[in-house]
Amino acid sequence: MTVLSGWGRVPTVEGHERLGENLAEVCRPASLSRGLGRSYGDASLPARPGAVVAGTRLGDRIVAFDRATGVLRAEAGFRLEQLEHLARPAGWVSPVSPGTRHVTLGGMIASDVHGKNHHVAGCIGAYVQALRVQLADGSELEIGPEREPALFAATLGGMGLTCHILEVELQLAAIARPWIVTEEQTWPDLPALVAALRAASRQWPYTVAWVDALTRGRHLGRGVVITGRWAEAHEAPATVPAHTRTATVPFDLPTWVLGRASVRAFDELFYRAHHWRPRRGLVHPDTFFYPLDGIRRWNRLYGAPGFVQHQCVLPVGDDDRVITSYFETLTRHGGASFLTVLKDCGAEGRGLLSFPKPGLSVALDIPMRGAATQALVDALNRHVIEAGGRIYLAKDALTRAADFAAMEPRLAAFDAVRRTWDPARRLRSALSVRLFGDAP
Amino acid sequence: MKAVLFGATRGIGRSLARLMAERGDALVLLGRDADALQRSAADLQARGAAQVATAPCDLAEPAGFTAALAAAATALGDFDTVVLSAAEFARPEQLTNDPAATARLVTVNFANSVAFLEAARALLLARGGGTLCVFSSVAGDRARQQTGLYGATKAALSHYAESTDLRDRPHGLRVVLVKPGFVHTGMTAGLPAPPFAGEPDAVAARVLMAIDRGWPVVHAPAIWRVIMLAVRALPRAVLRRLAF
Numbered sequence: 001m002t003v004l005s006g007w008g009r010v011p012t013v014e015g016h017e018r019l020g021e022n023l024a025e026v027c028r029p030a031s032l033s034r035g036l037g038r039s040y041g042d043a044s045l046p047a048r049p050g051a052v053v054a055g056t057r058l059g060d061r062i063v064a065f066d067r068a069t070g071v072l073r074a075e076a077g078f079r080l081e082q083l084e085h086l087a088r089p090a091g092w093v094s095p096v097s098p099g100t101r102h103v104t105l106g107g108m109i110a111s112d113v114h115g116k117n118h119h120v121a122g123c124i125g126a127y128v129q130a131l132r133v134q135l136a137d138g139s140e141l142e143i144g145p146e147r148e149p150a151l152f153a154a155t156l157g158g159m160g161l162t163c164h165i166l167e168v169e170l171q172l173a174a175i176a177r178p179w180i181v182t183e184e185q186t187w188p189d190l191p192a193l194v195a196a197l198r199a200a201s202r203q204w205p206y207t208v209a210w211v212d213a214l215t216r217g218r219h220l221g222r223g224v225v226i227t228g229r230w231a232e233a234h235e236a237p238a239t240v241p242a243h244t245r246t247a248t249v250p251f252d253l254p255t256w257v258l259g260r261a262s263v264r265a266f267d268e269l270f271y272r273a274h275h276w277r278p279r280r281g282l283v284h285p286d287t288f289f290y291p292l293d294g295i296r297r298w299n300r301l302y303g304a305p306g307f308v309q310h311q312c313v314l315p316v317g318d319d320d321r322v323i324t325s326y327f328e329t330l331t332r333h334g335g336a337s338f339l340t341v342l343k344d345c346g347a348e349g350r351g352l353l354s355f356p357k358p359g360l361s362v363a364l365d366i367p368m369r370g371a372a373t374q375a376l377v378d379a380l381n382r383h384v385i386e387a388g389g390r391i392y393l394a395k396d397a398l399t400r401a402a403d404f405a406a407m408e409p410r411l412a413a414f415d416a417v418r419r420t421w422d423p424a425r426r427l428r429s430a431l432s433v434r435l436f437g438d439a440p
Numbered sequence: 441m442k443a444v445l446f447g448a449t450r451g452i453g454r455s456l457a458r459l460m461a462e463r464g465d466a467l468v469l470l471g472r473d474a475d476a477l478q479r480s481a482a483d484l485q486a487r488g489a490a491q492v493a494t495a496p497c498d499l500a501e502p503a504g505f506t507a508a509l510a511a512a513a514t515a516l517g518d519f520d521t522v523v524l525s526a527a528e529f530a531r532p533e534q535l536t537n538d539p540a541a542t543a544r545l546v547t548v549n550f551a552n553s554v555a556f557l558e559a560a561r562a563l564l565l566a567r568g569g570g571t572l573c574v575f576s577s578v579a580g581d582r583a584r585q586q587t588g589l590y591g592a593t594k595a596a597l598s599h600y601a602e603s604t605d606l607r608d609r610p611h612g613l614r615v616v617l618v619k620p621g622f623v624h625t626g627m628t629a630g631l632p633a634p635p636f637a638g639e640p641d642a643v644a645a646r647v648l649m650a651i652d653r654g655w656p657v658v659h660a661p662a663i664w665r666v667i668m669l670a671v672r673a674l675p676r677a678v679l680r681r682l683a684f
Contacts, residue, residue: 002630019629021450021476058450058626061483086487 001050007299008040008397010306010368013430015046015053023059023075027134027164030054032429034160035077035104039111040309041397042430043159048440053429054164056106062086063167070172071129076106076165083172088285089240092172093230096124097289106165111394112157112351115289116206116228119346123356124170125156126349132167136422140166145350154417156351159393161432162421179236180206180288182228183280186271190221190327193342194320194360200227201344206288209342212267213327213364221327222271223342228288241284248296255303255367263336292339301338305368310377311392312384313345315359322387323360329383330364333376337364353414355392363395374398381407393431404435411436442519444512446470446497446556447526449480451625452575455644456523461489468512468519470497471526491516499526499548502555509559518567521651522560524553525575525618529627532588542589549593554600561604561613569612573651574601578619578659581668585683605656614654618647621664636663 005012017034020026027033034044034053046053056077063073070092072083081101083094098113109131112123130144131152141163143152155162183204187193193209200207204227211223292298299307316322323342330337341363345356355361364380366373377398384391390407391399405411415436418425428438441460448457449471460467461484469484469492471477477494484492493515497508512519528548535542557572564570579587580594598617605615622628622637638661650658659665674682 017629020626021454055629061479062486063479063482065486 004034004037004045004053005306006040006042006044006397007038008307008309008368009299009302009304010308011042011045011397011430013042013045014049015051017055018052019055019058021058023054023056023077023164023166024134024140026056026059027054027166028138030164031427032160033076033106033110033164035107035110036079036102038100038103038107039394041395042434043111043394043396044107045430047428047430047433047438056104056165059166060104067092070174071169072172073130073167073169074105075167076104076109078105078168079103080105080108084285087172088175088178091174091176093175093178093285094124095121095127095171095173099290100293101286101290102293105168105170106160109156109165109168110158110160111392112349112354113394114343114345114356116208116343118356118361119201119207119344120205122346123156123349123351123354125351125354127171127173128156128168129171130167130169131155131165133163133165135163136424136426144169150417151421153350154352154414156349157354157393158352158414159431160429161427161436162417163427175230176233177231177236177238178240178285179231180228180283180285181231181235181280182226182283182288184224184226185279186222186224188222189219190324191320193221193223193225194316194323196225197342197344200225203227205229207344210270211327211340211342211362212271213330213337213340214264214267216331220324223340224271228283231282236282246294246296249298249300252300252304253302255305263338266338302365302367307365307367308373308377308397309363309365309395310380311355311361311363311395312380312389313355313357313359313361313392314384314387314389315357316387317359322383323362326362326380326383329379330376333372333379335364335366335376337366339363339365352417353393353408353410355390355394357390359389361392363392378403393435396431396435399435401435401437441465441521442467442516443521443523444468444470444509444516444519444560445523445525446499447524447575449473449476451525451627452620452623452640452643452647453523453525454480455640456525456647457484458487458641459644459648461485461487461492464488464490466491466516468493468495468515470495470508470512472496472498472500499528499552499556500544502552505556505559509563513563520564520567520570521573522557522564522570523573523575523651524556524560527553527575529590530588531586531590531631535589545589546593549590550596550600553597557600557604561608564613565608565611569614571614571616571651571654572601572604573616573618573647575618575620576601578621578664578668581619582672582674582679584671584679602656609656614656616647616650616655617657618650619657619659619664619668621659621661621667623660636661636667638664 059075059077206228447453495511577594579591601617643660646660
């Protein structure tokens with residue numbers, strides 16, 4: 001038995017992570033597949049202590065890669081990092097990049113991840129041509145948009161609760177040069193920042209905003225809008241940039257390191273630094289898409305108690321007050337978010353339970369402080385429910401089942417798919433026990 | 441490079457094969473699971489290998505070694521490098537009261553490994569030399585409680601590889617003895633990981649450097665050379681008290 005946790009390192013469950021190269025064999029006795037454990041909360045954890053999850057990370061072989069068409073088929077444990085290494089020199093990239101390249105294809109599908117280009121590109125599920133899956137009864141099946149579409153849609157963003165994903169076939173995106181042209185600009189308050197983010201999204205394929213969620217009053221919600229696109233042939237060399245250097249956090253830091261005062265100081269520095277930085281430049285794609293991957297095991301920065309992330313999408317329309325009051329709720333509860341990220345989302349994808357929908361997505365990192373953190377998440381969720389928004393299951397650890405049900409009118413349809421393909425509800429996780437009413 | 445890899449569908453061997461594929465080497469994979477061989481061959485082809493062929497070979501069936509190596513020679517025309525990373529692993533408690541499993545571990549990890557290496561060695565010497573890469577383990581460097589018979593088979597294999605290198609290097613055959621420390625692979629899954637545990641990709645990069653440069657002995661990750669120096673120097677009285 002080993003102690004398993006997600007990236008936030010809370011909660012933890014003692015369980016068996018069954019590892020092996022033959023995914024079909026590894027998954028058969030398991031009630032859940034687990035990739036690199038980079039979802040933040042309990043999505044990759046066994047439903048009860050002692051249960052078996054299938055560790056897919058050794059099942060990482062390429063089945064086929066067509067350099068002419070950009071169609072890649074690989075085993076579920078194949079990592080985004082490996083994908084970039086393989087495909088970028090051939091002029092192909094993942095059509096969607098989440099905040100880290102240390103994720104498996106299977107994990108990307110199970111969370112139906114989105115990225116800085118969601119407003120134009122949607123989720124990763126939009127590019128999945130086929131999945132080879134293992135059903136709850138152990139049999140294998142090839143599914144896709146036209147083959148068992150209901151099961152396919154429920155599997156995109158289905159948090160591993162519909163079937164084990166064995167292989168993924170993905171259409172990659174073509175690029176002219178493996179470099180990113182980026183621009184950054186600071187804005188003094190939330191309305192200006194949100195307006196700038198929306199304006200940027202009309203011109204740029206990749207946009208995101210970093211927000212200072214601590215400064216109160218006039219400057220609440222000041223921040224930096226970061227935009228980017230792949231370089232054209234005349235703008236950058238054809239050679240693939242070398243891998244960037246990484247550092248590792250060697251041990252758990254004391255909890256005051258990311259306390260309120262230091263986060264405030266960091267926000268102040270970050271804001272001022274961007275004030276003076278050159279606004280336009282050519283950067284390494286890894287620096288642009290995965291800045292946090294530069295610090296390996298950065299989750300140790302939060303110390304032994306760990307941290308939770310609260311990411312929600314709020315269908316704001318033109319009314320920014322929903323976001324303002326969300327931040328005010330955070331500061332009222334004494335929450336200090338080290339990294340607060342704002343992203344405008346585009347249309348809903350085909351994943352039955354996928355997270356994004358039109359509106360603004362807000363992601364907060366919150367150090368775990370027991371009951372106070374639970375109260376904060378409850379308060380934030382009341383906001384989400386009132387605004388008609390929803391939370392991102394891949395980040396969540398503390399949402400209550402009743403609150404989740406209030407956000408999720410799609411839950412009944414998802415349950416119906418599970419009843420069809422897994423009537424005994426063999427496939428389940430700590431998350432599904434907490435939010436979907438599964439037996440532990 | 442034209443290489444024959446025995447045990448490259450898994451673990452460090454898999455990572456090593458991928459590094460070779462990425463630089464355009466021609467490869468033949470030997471193994472006992474036909475499906476795993478096919479899947480790994482497709483993977484290596486996609487990563488850029490000049491050529492990938494497979495041939496069935498089981499470390500528990502020494503009668504098949506000659507045929508497997510002959511099939512490899514046919515597929516590649518000729519080969520200059522042979523890597524043996526296949527082996528079995530068992531903890532001491534798994535062998536208790538199980539003479540069949542005990543005999544199997546000794547036979548596969550030592551007697552049959554030597555038989556395979558001798559067959560490969562003869563072929564390489566006949567063509568004027570080459571590289572013979574043998575995966576042993578730091579478990580063979582010092583007798584400890586936890587490594588048991590597995591460590592003993594690896595100690596014997598290390599001894600064989602070093603003596604072969606001393607004898608054959610003047611004739612153009614370089615023997616590269618690999619001693620991995622604790623590496624996170626399927627083989628070590630579920631075992632408590634000590635400090636300085638390695639990742640297969642980084643370990644394989646060091647092994648490939650050793651193959652290219654003909655190092656007689658390589659510890660990987662490199663820090664394990666220092667660790668094993670210290671462990672070898674520990675008095676037996678201390679080893680008795682440390683449960684490792």
